[in-house]
Amino acid sequence: MTAATVVSGLLAVEVPYWAASIIKVGVVALVIPTAALVLGYVFLMKMMSFMQSRLGPMEAGPYGTLQLLADGLKFLQKEDIFPAKADRTVFALAPLVVLISTFLIYVVIPTGPDAVVAQLDVGIFYALAVSSLSVVGILMAGWASANKYALMGGLRAAGQLIAYELPLVLAVMGVVIQAGTLDLQKIVTTQATGEIFGWDGIGNPFILTQFAGFFIFLVAVQAELTQPPFDMPVAESEIVGGYQVEYTGFRFLFFFMGEFGTAFAFAALASVLFLGGWALPWGDLGHWGFNIAGPAIMLVKVLAVSALIFWFRFTYPRLREDQLQRLAWKFLIPLSLVNIVVTGIFKVVL
């Protein structure tokens, strides 16, 4: 018996519905902390340090690899503090809302022909809808903290996330028009089986035709994550951390995981939409091997996109509030509308 038959035999085993559900929930629950650890270590700690000509954490584990685990343990030991005038219920729920919004995005991200938690007909639309839920959590946190810096941070975050939700959705429209589907799995296969003027050597990754969309998507993601150069909602130097200012211990950890989990999820969405996702343009897409190779291929692409996102983050200084709004409404949104019109024309003509 070859390895192939063993694995395909394993995959063919009928798993009962409840067991499949538990496995799926477990996988999603594990991905977020892992993503936060990987991105936090590789980019936030090491890449930023190297760009600033320093070493970064070196003590915990080889090259400081265990630093974030140590930080996480430290957070868990801290006292669970509520501000005296805080609205306790809303204060406690807010980080959970943010984290749940992140969890829900992972549900539709495909990592192989069968390796996906739920394949939805409206995949990308669903992902963008649930990612917008985090704003509610941020506003809850800002309001319930009973702290004016927190409230200002919450308001800034809401204004920013609403403004950048539009270019984010509009940038994706180009891909959806070109692929003719909202289903993330079909967007992957369309790119892998596509061809450029009859040449099918590398399929047709949408970054080639939708470069404007890719650019707008990355800028909007940067703003959705409220990280520099769009970090006014948490600006440490003016409003000392914004909506997170009163949070300590494991509740702060939730926000941290939510932020990096969402960065990872958006990078995964970008690699599915623009870089071809889990597939390689060679070989049979339905092959069982893609269920094992798929996640690895995805990881490479996700890390490449994350590197771009964090490169922006460490390079540009913070924008002013009016510059931020002007960039969204006067540049990104018109550009993405033009992109949609042009894509639509090509779709009809070709």
Next chain:
Amino acid sequence: MIAEHVAFGIIAAVMVASALRVVTARDIVHAALYLVIVLAGVAALFLLVGAEFTGITQVLIYIGAVIVLFLFGIMLTRTGFDQDEETDHKHKFPAVLTALLLLAVMIGALVDRFGDEKLDANLPGGLTPQTTAQVSDELFSQYIVPFEAVSVLLLAALIGAIVIARREEGG
């Protein structure tokens, strides 16, 4: 169908309880947050009858945008910290009356249209999941005129909002 009935019962109970809290909560931010639960329940009901696209649109538009604008407005215009501020009870009676009238109209319309009739799950328009492609096909062929009319209406509202905001600015 039993599983769907149980799910409907749970969602409906949560929605009704939250809806009552929306109107009885002392704090207006709490009321808005209970409204989130009600709207999420509506989305869940849409998903339950197979209207995926409508359900997710409900989440994106109502929870992701409308509620956020509510909260944004509330937090921007109020201090936000004092809990004992009186919510407005002057219009309690007309509000109850309006709600009861609306309830009567909706019950009347539903009973008048359906009566004891049960929807056949296999008929078009029955409880079969509807794909986004079907929705958009119907939207851009059969319902193209109302769709365009609504678009123009929204555009007019948008321009109107800008004009009013500009005038108040004094510029």
